[in-house]
Amino acid sequence: MGETNAPERADVIVVGGGNAAFCAAHAAREAGADVLMLEKAPQDEAGGNSFYTAGAVRVAHGGAEALAPILDEATRARLPETELAPYSEADFAADLHRVTEGRCDPAMVEIVVGKSTETAEWLHRVGIRWRLMYERQAYESGGKQVFWGGLALGTVDGGKGLIADHTAAAERSGIRIRYESPVTGLLQDESGAIVGVRFRDAGGTEREARAGAMVIAAGGFEADADRRAKHLGAGWERALVRGNPVNTGEVLDMAINAGAARHGDWASCHSTAWDAGAPPQGGNRELTNQLTRQSYPIGIVVNRDGKRFLDEGADFRNYTYAKYGAEILKQPGGVAWQLFDAKTRPLLRTEEYDSHPITYAEANTLEELAAALGIDAAGLRATVDEFNDSIVDAPFDPTIKDGRAARVEPPKSNWSQALDAPPFYGYAVTCGITFTFGGVHVDDHGQVLTESGSPLPGLYAAGELVGGLFSGNYPGGSGLIAGAVYGRLAGTTAATPTPPQP
Ligand SMILES: Cc1cc2nc3c(=O)[nH]c(=O)nc-3n(C[C@H](O)[C@H](O)[C@H](O)COP(=O)(O)OP(=O)(O)OC[C@H]3O[C@@H](n4cnc5c(N)ncnc54)[C@H](O)[C@@H]3O)c2cc1C
Known part of the structure; x- marks a missing residue:
């Protein structure tokens, strides 16, 4: 020094x-x-x-x-x-x-x-x-x-x-x-x-x-694993950092030590579905936001057991994506897969889903897809069959909340489409933390x-x-x-x- x-x-x-x-x-x-x-x-x-x-x-x-x-x-x-x-x-x-x-x-x-x-x-x-x-x-x-x-x-x-x-x-x-x-x-x-x-x-x-x-x-x-675990709770040290690797919170601490009052919710953060193979400690300056996977309202999201765990169509993506990273973090291994088929694949955001490299697989059957991604095949088959059979009869329209629901647990409130048209596509996602x-x-x-x-x-x-x-x-x-x-x-x-x- x-x-x-x-x-x-x-x-x-x-x-x-x-x-x-x-x-x-x-x-x-x-x-x-x-x-x-x-x-x-x-x-x-x-x-x-x-x-x-x-x-x-x-x-x-x-x-x-x-x-x-x-x-x-x-x-x-x-x-x-x-x-x-x-x-x-x-x-x-x-x-x-x-x-x-x-x-x-x-x-x-x-x-x-x-x-x-x-x-x-x-x-x-x-x-x-x-x-x-x-x-x-x-x-x-x-x-x-x-x-x-x-x-x-x-x-x-x-x-x-x-x-x-x-x-x-x-x-x-x-x-x-x-x-x-x-x-x-x-x-x-x-x-x-x-x-x-x-x-x-x-x-x-x-x-x-x-x-x-x-x-x-x-x-x-968000880029400091210890501060994350301290304020957001155990497990958050495993989240991948989506953005700046040097946003580590020391200036915030300096202000508080100098007498500034804390405000807002220190125990929650913005976190999203993020490519499971992305770098852990900070984003990629070339790909930046392309590592995000935000077309899940059009498909379904399952965990390692092949089970759904959130309402993909609860609202437009803009109003759910920032809380769903935390839901992925809670799943076994902190990973999940977004699944689509030949019908829905053309509706995905190209800048995100045509981005390379990307952690994904495609296959002609759900069983082959499950094997390629490491998902329990029997669990996935049961989830998809139940989901496909529960979709209400309403026209699909991604520009509005179309009410095309799947009446399963958890429900999918809008934009439900049977996963039945091969090839099938699965994108591996984990929790990426954005900011606190x-x-x-x-x-x-x-x-x-x-x-x-x-x-x-x-x-x-x-x-x-x-x-x-x-x-x-x-x-x-x-x-x-x-x-x-x-x-x-x-x-x-x-x-x-x-x-x-x-
Ligand atoms: C992948 C990704 C996509 C996003 N997309 C959107 C979007 O489309 N729209 C949107 O509204 N928000 C988006 N966000 C959130 C958005 O980035 C933030 O809300 C916004 O950029 C915050 O701006 P800021 O200036 O407060 O922080 P930052 O842009 O993070 O700036 C903080 C600055 O402080 C510097 N710094 C840190 N510590 C020190 C120190 N000790 N001394 C000096 N400098 C220091 C850092 O280097 C950095 O330059 C996204 C975030 C990420 C990570």
Whole structure:
């Protein structure tokens, strides 16, 4: 370890290099601040979980025409063939309350939902390119591309495009970014105010950086197996990390040790069906989100005994996928298989199911498929026969909740199709953890609060490191918009702190 050099100085220091951090940095810079970003990862591994995303962003909107001004040329050319129902603020808020079973902080919901549209428009002005995600969120029906599940807007080139656009915008506006510079401590003055950070620079030297305000946007603790086991419970150390391998939660702990209050649900997280052969400790920067397997509502999911264990069609994928990783983790060996046949295979998301390498098998009989995948063949045969015989007579339509149920235990509420047309396909999945839901408590301006509810002077926060919005489950596309809304708020306030009240 080297000596401590002269401190760096800035008006606002932003800790992290993902979407929330960039939003805070852009907003602070727009407000006139000299901004320094400290990113733990080297430049070619930077961008946090945000880099690994599909770039899906949930916003309230008035339909395709209303979104048109921020969409790219290619999408605008497709609008005549597009059917996108308006998604109101009330719809968005109701989805957050429903999927978290009322455990979301209502004040935070109001802020994220109420500012979602204007924040997407602001990001467009910053330089983020937007499109509609036909290949992920729409099915062809009646000659139109019909969007489903309240989610349509995405960034061009997914998370890779998002981080590239953020980085280019930061370069244009003169934001300074130090890569390979993990923050190792927060500096507090004698009054308790946060006045700077300690970090290790790319050469390994311990240094200080001082500023009028700090915005911490360093993610959750999903990539730290010990913290996972401690907060989420035994077994979670086995989950595969879907995204950034260095989101290990130390900055969150630093904030709590400095007096920040915890908020939200520290015992649950976002986790999904993830290729069983994926790397354990962090995603693949080439494939990123392609390792996810999200077309299960069209098929069935079984465990090693050949038994189903969840309602694949309980709701649109966007409202179930983030809680089903935890269900897979509970199965024998922590693995499961998504099964499809020749009828349903063409409906799967191509970017995920045509991705290579992929852990799967195909066979002309269920018995051969079971043998190839290591599933109990008799158990699978019994499950499939019972399932096939229990499907109600209703038309299949993946663009709506079609009520085509299978009346078995557990039920499949929608989109049931008999598994009877060879070849059969089985995709091996395990639990991939995305991000943790617990974090620090912030006020309406993104300032960190203490246990007593008073602001912690000098400290602001955004993104996954903030708790309160999600619990047990999550509506797809909400993480990026939450980070953007709170990042923008925190950056703006940090650059123009309100003077203390007498
Ligand atoms: C595979 C995958 C797909 C996803 N798809 C979507 C999607 O389509 N839509 C959506 O809304 N959400 C999606 N998410 C969730 C989404 O990634 C997060 O909600 C969002 O990116 C969080 O942004 P953030 O800036 O808070 O965190 P991150 O993007 O993770 O950024 C945290 C940053 O902090 C840095 N850091 C950590 N520790 C330190 C330290 N000590 N010092 C300095 N820096 C530090 C990290 O290196 C990183 O740059 C997905 C996540 C994954 C993993």
